[in-house]
Each structure stands twice: as structure tokens, then as C-alpha cells.
Amino acid sequence: FRSCLTATMCGLSLNLILPARGGDMVKMTYLRRGGKPSWEILAGAALLERGFDVLALGLIGLIASIALGLRDTAITAGIVFIIAAAGLLLLPRMGSLPIVGNKVRNFSTIVKKTSQRKLRLLGCFCTCCLCWTANSMIMGLLLKAFDDTISLTHAFAVTPPSILVGIVPVSLWGVGTRDGALAFFLQGLTAPENAISAGFLYTALVYWLLGLIGLPALLLARRKTKTITDDSAKSNALGSS
Numbered sequence: 102f103r104s105c106l107t108a109t110m111c112g113l114s115l116n117l118i119l120p121a122r123g124g125d126m127v128k129m130t131y132l133r134r135g136g137k138p139s140w141e142i143l144a145g146a147a148l149l150e151r152g153f154d155v156l157a158l159g160l161i162g163l164i165a166s167i168a169l170g171l172r173d174t175a176i177t178a179g180i181v182f183i184i185a186a187a188g189l190l191l192l193p194r195m196g197s198l199p200i201v202g203n204k205v206r207n208f209s210t211i212v213k214k215t216s217q218r219k220l221r222l223l224g225c226f227c228t229c230c231l232c233w234t235a236n237s238m239i240m241g242l243l244l245k246a247f248d249d250t251i252s253l254t255h256a257f258a259v260t261p262p263s264i265l266v267g268i269v270p271v272s273l274w275g276v277g278t279r280d281g282a283l284a285f286f287l288q289g290l291t292a293p294e295n296a297i298s299a300g301f302l303y304t305a306l307v308y309w310l311l312g313l314i315g316l317p318a319l320l321l322a323r324r325k326t327k328t329i330t331d332d333s334a335k336s337n338a339l340g341s342s
Contacts, residue, residue, distance in 0.1 A: 110318035178258075276301065
């Protein structure tokens with residue numbers, strides 16, 4: 102878990118320069134030591150984490166939208182939830198698919214074995230729900246700072262789909278896309294500038310601040326990687342001589 106924490110901090114820092122939260126995928130490389138674990142295992146972990154993230158966001162948005170009677174938002178969140186659930190169920194069966202099955206059979210086998218550890222996967226999903234609930238609360242408090250008439254329940258309904266739109270690799274950190282989606286879903290409830298301002302401050306808190314906090318871990322990991330690479334090169338040179 103300590104290695105995972107370090108990799109996560111590196112990923113948060115890499116998100117400052119990589120679009121679509123690319124640091125969340127690249128961070129898996131910092132868990133590899135001496136050729137282990139395999140790239141298939143790391144890819145499986147990365148995809149499962151992203152899948153559970155989307156599943157949790159869809160569930161939070163769906164529950165809040167139904168509670169408020171927001172039909173369009175509920176439909177959007179419901180579609181996201183169904184697609185994420187179907188994707189997670191499909192991963193262990195990818196090896197039996199035509200054309201691509203042979204290429205991803207090892208990956209599919211690893212995911213299938215992982216799916217047997219149901220308690221750990223349940224813990225992962227519950228942690229994702231807690232994480233995105235906290236993020237939705239951050240957005241809700243930011244919105245209320247600009248317009249106190251907005252309820253926190255509305256924030257829980259509109260934040261998940263806005264975050265998902267922000268993941269689309271159109272701009273760094275989702276600036277513009279996430280803010281525009283937030284303004285769209287909140288139309289009629291608050292002025293667009295309130296939603297856009299809250300979305301921008303969300304970027305500053307959740308992306309920029311966390312990225313700066315993770316920067317020391319990233320620099321330390323790069324230094325360790327360079328040291329290991331230099332030592333390996335020296336050993337190979339001595340062996341050749």
C-alpha cells in the first residue's frame with residue numbers, strides 16, 4: 102500500500118501535464134520493480150480502477166438525480182452507469198472475443214482471476230464511492246460559495262456527469278469542458294458564471310493543488326529510477342569487460 106500511495110502521488114503530479122487524467126494510467130509504471138508485476142497485471146489494475154471510478158460517478162449522479170426528479174440528468178447518469186457496469190463485466194470475457202481475443206487472452210485471464218477476489222473489489226468500489234462523494238461535496242460547497250440557493254443535492258446530481266465530460270481529452274485538466282457541462286446542467290438554477298467559476302476553483306483544488314503536493318514523490322521516484330538504471334548499466338559494463 103505504501104508503494105501504491107507513492108504511485109498515486111506521482112499520478113496526481115503527472116495529471117498536471119497529461120490530458121484526460123493520463124497520470125492515473127501512467128502511475129502504474131511506478132509499481133514495476135525488477136520486471137514485476139507484469140504489464141498485463143498493471144493494465145488490468147488501471148482499467149479496473151478507471152471502470153470503478155466511472156461506475157461510482159454514474160451511481161452517485163443517478164441516485165441524486167432520481168431524488169430531485171431531474172429526468173435528463175438521471176438518464177445521462179444511468180447510461181454512464183450501465184456502460185461502466187457492462188464494460189467491467191466484459192473485461193474477463195475479452196479473451197473469447199473474435200479478432201482481438203488472441204491478443205488480450207493473457208490480460209483477460211488475469212482479470213478473470215482478479216474477479217474472484219470479490220471482497221477486495223467491493224472494497225475498491227466502496228472507496229471509489231467515498232472518493233467521488235468527497236469530490237462532489239467539494240464542488241457543492243464551491244457552488245454554494247457563489248450561490249447559496251443551490252442545494253448540495255443538486256451538486257451531487259450534476260457534478261458526476263460534468264467530471265466525466267471533463268475527462269474527454271479536449272483540454273488540460275478539463276478546463277472549459279467540465280465548466281461548460283456544469284453550467285449546462287445547472288441552467289435555470291444559477292447564473293452560468295457561478296457554475297464556471299466554481300468549476301475553475303475545483304480545477305485549482307483537485308488538480309493543481311494535489312499535483313503540487315505529489316510533486317516531491319514524483320521527483321523522488323524519478324531519482325530512484327535513474328539510480329537503478331545507472332547501476333544496471335554499470336553492472337552490464339562490468340559483465341561485458
